[in-house]
Every structure is written in C-alpha cells, then in structure tokens.
Amino acid sequence: MANPLLEAPTNSSPATAIDLSQKASTFINSQSSWLSAIPYPLSLFINTESQEKWQTYENLFLACLRTGDDNTAYACLESLTNRFGKGNDRILGLQGLYKESTAKNDSELAEVLKEYEEILKNDPTIFSIRKRRAAVLRSMGRTSDAVTALTNLLDQSPTDAEAWSELADLYLMLGSYEQAIFCLEEVVLVMPNSWNMQARTGEVLYLSSEKLEGADQLRLLSESMRRYCRSLELCDDYLRGYYGLKLTTDRLLELLSTGKKSQQSSSDPVKGDLAPPSIDAVKKLNELATSKLTEIVRRSKSGEKGWDGYSEAEIIAARELLDRGTQKIER
Structure with a gap:
C-alpha cells in the first residue's frame, strides 16, 4: 500500500488532506526531538538525509495550506528553507505559494505578484516563480495575461507538461476548444502513459463536439x-x-443510427483522420x-475491499x- 505521506496532497481527497495535516505536528516533533538530544560531535555522524523525508515535509506543507493550518505549514516551510536555502528555486516557489494562500485580499495578492516580478527581473530562468506568477494572474481574473505568461514559458520549456495542462485549462475557460485540445495533446506527447490526461483529452473533445454538427x-x-x-x-x-x-x-x-453516409464515411487520410467506428464496435x-x-x-x-477508493x-x-x-x- 502506498504511503500517504509520500503522495501529493493536491491529488488526494479532502479527508486524506485533513488526516495528513493532523499528522504534521507529530512528524515535525519526531524529526527534531531525538536529534537535539544527541551531544556534539556525535550528532555530526547522524545522517538523517533522505528524499522521502523532504518529500514528506513538502507534502505536509501543502496539506496544511489546503486545510488552513497556516502555522504548521510555516513550520514545514522553515525546515525546508533551512535545509535547501532561501535561494533554491523550489523553495522560492513554496514561499510564494504560502504568501498567496495567506493573502487576505486582492491588494495583498497584488503585492505577491510584484514580488514575483522583482525576482524574475533578476533571474527570468526561475520557472517555479514563473508558474506561480501565472497562477496568481489566473486567480486575479487576468486570464489573458496568464495565457501570455504560460505561452512565453512554454516557448523556452516546450516539454513542461504541467504548464501545457494549465494552459489547456485556461483556454477551456475562454471557450477556445481547439487550442485546449492542442495543449492536451502536447501533454500526452510528453506523458503518453498518463491515463488521466488521456481521459481529460477525451472530455474536451466531447465538449468540443457538442458545438458542431x-x-x-x-x-x-x-x-x-x-x-x-x-x-x-x-x-x-x-x-x-x-x-x-x-x-x-x-x-x-x-x-x-441516423444512417447518413456522409457522416459514416467521413475521414481524411492526409490529415490522419480515422474513419468512424462501426455500430457493432460502438455497441460492444x-x-x-x-x-x-x-x-x-x-x-x-x-x-x-479494494473498491473504496472512488469519491462519493x-x-x-x-x-x-x-x-x-x-x-x-x-x-
């Protein structure tokens, strides 16, 4: 069974996120209490480094933000900052996310946006901040600016599946189905075995078909x-x-079942379009x-047992x- 502490809480159910946030304080205390009891210089020989440890800290940070436990989230963020440094690209993104989550109004959110733009003036290659900037623009209702920000990002990083997926959502909000489908196809090219993105592409294709005849x-x-x-x-x-x-x-x-030949024979080998499926195949x-x-x-x-993972x-x-x-x- 997968360890929930190592799974991203953004993909988990609300109940799982609450459970994780409740475990955060216990986990933080367990990481610091026993190590502080070991006298110097013996503490130098104790190596607590592991990818799982810091992944757990990040996941607990995200879960606490999601459930509104800002104090514990800040404690997780401090531990991550002390380990990796304030200048680390990922830490900068997490710090920005914390400020966004604790912003009480649009003016405070605008201040966060200004901080992002100041950081990018000094170093435009910090993609974590560029993504956070696009997210803030979207949350402020500046959808067109968010589209421009992500488009510019993808010009420099065309294999960023997360950015393509976010851009697809923005185009879908604007009703631009063709552009949304194009973005999702780019995601599938980067992640061909991602079953949820295959299904997401199917959803947008279905929505787009409702506008046609x-x-x-x-x-x-x-x-x-x-x-x-x-x-x-x-x-x-x-x-x-x-x-x-x-x-x-x-x-x-x-x-x-309408039996229109013009529909059933519609295909274009030059464009790569496949012929419509047979009625028997669709029935099966x-x-x-x-x-x-x-x-x-x-x-x-x-x-x-084994069938309880679906949401209500x-x-x-x-x-x-x-x-x-x-x-x-x-x-």
Missing part, C-alpha cells in the same frame, strides 16, 4: 471515444474512463462501459448516468 461532430466524438479507450488500457477500473466511454458511445449510437464498447460502471457502483457502495461524487455521477440510460430503455 454532421461529419465534424462524428469525427470528434470518435476521437473522444478512442482517448477514453486508451485511458482504460492504461488503468483498469478507472471510473472516469468508463464514464466517458459510456457518454461518448451513447452519443455515437444516436448519430450512427457501450455494453462494456455500462457493465463496468454498474460493477464499480455496486462494489463501491457495498464497501468491498464520482459514484453519484456514475449512478445518474446509468439511471439515465435505464429511463431511455423504459420509454
């Missing part, structure tokens, strides 16, 4: 379905993947998605999607 809509829906299939190849029992597969195949069955995938979603909901609700919101959404399909059949 005819052959273009069918093409995007087909690609969305393939992205969800790929995410499930990479991660078994991925609820979000099966949810998206169920959603896209439901819609594809509606379109393919739809049945698979329905079956797996039903199993996940049933086994998760019963509290079966995901289970409710899956149940509603299944009920929606049942109502259509009854009608």
Whole structure:
C-alpha cells in the first residue's frame, strides 16, 4: 500500500488532506526531538538525509495550506528553507505559494505578484516563480495575461507538461476548444502513459463536439471515444474512463443510427483522420462501459475491499448516468 505521506496532497481527497495535516505536528516533533538530544560531535555522524523525508515535509506543507493550518505549514516551510536555502528555486516557489494562500485580499495578492516580478527581473530562468506568477494572474481574473505568461514559458520549456495542462485549462475557460485540445495533446506527447490526461483529452473533445454538427461532430466524438479507450488500457477500473466511454458511445449510437453516409464515411487520410467506428464496435464498447460502471457502483457502495477508493461524487455521477440510460430503455 502506498504511503500517504509520500503522495501529493493536491491529488488526494479532502479527508486524506485533513488526516495528513493532523499528522504534521507529530512528524515535525519526531524529526527534531531525538536529534537535539544527541551531544556534539556525535550528532555530526547522524545522517538523517533522505528524499522521502523532504518529500514528506513538502507534502505536509501543502496539506496544511489546503486545510488552513497556516502555522504548521510555516513550520514545514522553515525546515525546508533551512535545509535547501532561501535561494533554491523550489523553495522560492513554496514561499510564494504560502504568501498567496495567506493573502487576505486582492491588494495583498497584488503585492505577491510584484514580488514575483522583482525576482524574475533578476533571474527570468526561475520557472517555479514563473508558474506561480501565472497562477496568481489566473486567480486575479487576468486570464489573458496568464495565457501570455504560460505561452512565453512554454516557448523556452516546450516539454513542461504541467504548464501545457494549465494552459489547456485556461483556454477551456475562454471557450477556445481547439487550442485546449492542442495543449492536451502536447501533454500526452510528453506523458503518453498518463491515463488521466488521456481521459481529460477525451472530455474536451466531447465538449468540443457538442458545438458542431454532421461529419465534424462524428469525427470528434470518435476521437473522444478512442482517448477514453486508451485511458482504460492504461488503468483498469478507472471510473472516469468508463464514464466517458459510456457518454461518448451513447452519443455515437444516436448519430450512427441516423444512417447518413456522409457522416459514416467521413475521414481524411492526409490529415490522419480515422474513419468512424462501426455500430457493432460502438455497441460492444457501450455494453462494456455500462457493465463496468454498474460493477464499480455496486462494489463501491457495498464497501468491498479494494473498491473504496472512488469519491462519493464520482459514484453519484456514475449512478445518474446509468439511471439515465435505464429511463431511455423504459420509454
């Protein structure tokens, strides 16, 4: 079983983040109390360095910020600063994050932004600060400025998957689906085995297809379905993947059942577009998605061991999607 202290709290559930923040004080005390009791010069021979130790400090810092325990978060930050120094790029980013989280109003947030810009004037190569600056611009509602900041960053670091993903979210907020899809495809190029990003790409393709009609809509829906299939190849029992597969195949069955030849034969080998899937293939995938979603909901609700990692919101959404399909059949 994975150690929750070594997993990023930003990806964990609220309950896990609260549990981590409650353990922070105990962990900090355990790291300092026994070492201080060892007399000099014997303390020089005690090496407490490990990647896991400092990863735990950072994760506890993030968990405490997330749960509002600013004092303990500051204690974690002090330990990290003492170890790596104030000038360390990552420490600068964490210090900025602390100031952002404790800012009480927009004027204080603007002061943090000014500090970021002063740091970048002296050294524009500190990417942790450039990312934090883009995040502050976004939180202040300056979306266009945030897009520009991330675009400039990616011009110098084109393989930064985190920046591409953030830029995709910004474009999605602006309703620029084509640009968002392009950014997500860049993420997948950098991280081809990331099942959640494959599914995220499928989501945006699905949203984009709702704005179109005819052959273009069918093409995007087909690609969305393939992205969800790929995410499930990479991660078994991925609820979000099966949810998206169920959603896209439901819609594809509606379109393919109309029998329009212009839609079913739409493909462009020059552009790399694939022909739409057959109705039989879509039906089989739809049945698979329905079956797996039903199993996940049933086994998760019963509290079966190994099936309790899904969030309640995901289970409710899956149940509603299944009920929606049942109502259509009854009608």
